Amino acid sequence: MQELKGAVVVVTGAGRGLGAALAISLADLGCKLVLCGRSAHALAEVGAIIEARGGLAAEQVVLDLADTASVSAALASIEQRQPQIDILINNGAMWLEASEQPHSAAEVSGVINAALTGTFLLTQGLLPALKASSRPDVVTIGSISGLPNAPLHSVSLPFYAAKHGQLALADGLRQMLVGTPLRSLCVHPPYLEDISPLDPQWAQVPERAKGQQGTNRDVVEAVVFALTRPRHISLSSIVIDTDNGGVFS
Numbered sequence: 603m604q605e606l607k608g609a610v611v612v613v614t615g616a617g618r619g620l621g622a623a624l625a626i627s628l629a630d631l632g633c634k635l636v637l638c639g640r641s642a643h644a645l646a647e648v649g650a651i652i653e654a655r656g657g658l659a660a661e662q663v664v665l666d667l668a669d670t671a672s673v674s675a676a677l678a679s680i681e682q683r684q685p686q687i688d689i690l691i692n693n694g695a696m697w698l699e700a701s702e703q704p705h706s707a708a709e710v711s712g713v714i715n716a717a718l719t720g721t722f723l724l725t726q727g728l729l730p731a732l733k734a735s736s737r738p739d740v741v742t743i744g745s746i747s748g749l750p751n752a753p754l755h756s757v758s759l760p761f762y763a764a765k766h767g768q769l770a771l772a773d774g775l776r777q778m779l780v781g782t783p784l785r786s787l788c789v790h791p792p793y794l795e796d797i798s799p800l801d802p803q804w805a806q807v808p809e810r811a812k813g814q815q816g817t818n819r820d821v822v823e824a825v826v827f828a829l830t831r832p833r834h835i836s837l838s839s840i841v842i843d844t845d846n847g848g849v850f851s
Contacts, residue, residue, distance in 0.1 A: 603830045604737065607632030610687050612680065612728065614665060614721070615694030617644030619796050620743065622651075623818040624691060624825060626799045629657035631826070636680060636687075638665040639694065651800065667694045667720030668712045677727040687731040689829065692721050692768075693743040698758040710760045717764035722771055729784075737833065738784040741825055742772035746792050746849045749841065753850065755793075776838050785836045787828045791821045793847030816844040 611628050615621035617639030625635050629652040637645045637660050645662040652660045661683055665676040680687075696716040698709055725740060732738040747757050748765030757765075769788065776786035795817045797803045807819045820842055828837040843849055 609633045609689055610684055611689040612636040612687055613691045613693055614638045616648055617641045620818045620821055621693040622648045623798055623822055626651055627822045634658045635660040637662045640666045667716040673720050673723045685731060686734040687728055688735045688737055689739045690728055691741045698761045700756050700758045713760045713764050718767045732784055739829055740786050742768055742788040744768050744788050744790040746790050749790060787837055789824050789840045791842050792816050792844045794818055813845045815846045816842055
């Protein structure tokens with residue numbers, strides 16, 4: 603098993619939800635975090651939690667993946683602070699639920715740009731820093747909505763298309779990086795109960811029975827499992843399914 607202690611990890615969408623849970627959990631394992639997200643206030647709160655739990659001070663970079671100028675500014679900031687990055691977790695995305703009303707151009711472009719344009723540009727820009735690492739990994743947090751033949755459920759068509767595109771990005775990156783030390787790993791969560799490592803429910807997740815909903819902790823553990831596999835193994839597609847909120851539930 604590969605150790606995570608000391609790894610420099612960039613997490614997008616780290617200000618809340620799954621991104622915050624990933625950041626806090628990886629800091630608990632000894633990683634040095636670079637938190638990226640749209641809200642400076644939310645990033646500061648997550649950074650304070652990490653420090654209070656005994657983790658290293660987490661760097662914070664304001665990043666709006668839907669805005670290419672913001673991506674460029676964030677890249678310059680990260681590169682200045684971290685010439686070497688061990689892990690990039692592409693978790694940031696914009697949610698858009700299905701609606702009987704037409705979606706606005708801003709909603710559609712926001713969802714597509716955050717998941718695809720911004721995520722690709724950030725990944726492309728950080729490749730030199732990742733290639734400077736001896737154990738580089740890119741983790742894409744996809745969705746069951748992005749799987750082939752997955753039903754729409756309650757998601758909007760733009761979100762559905764964006765998540766399919768993220769799967770293509772992760773797989774294309776895997777193909778592009780064949781023969782290099784860099785792995786492209788992808789995890790597809792179902793609909794999740796949004797809990798934090800700070801919540802009492804976090805410790806109770808292992809007791810959940812079949813039929814209960816998946817949680818942020820389940821995704822965190824899948825990501826950690828993929829990251830800690832020996833370097834010759836790439837878990838390029840992990841589908842987390844549940845009876846409640848899963849692919850065909």
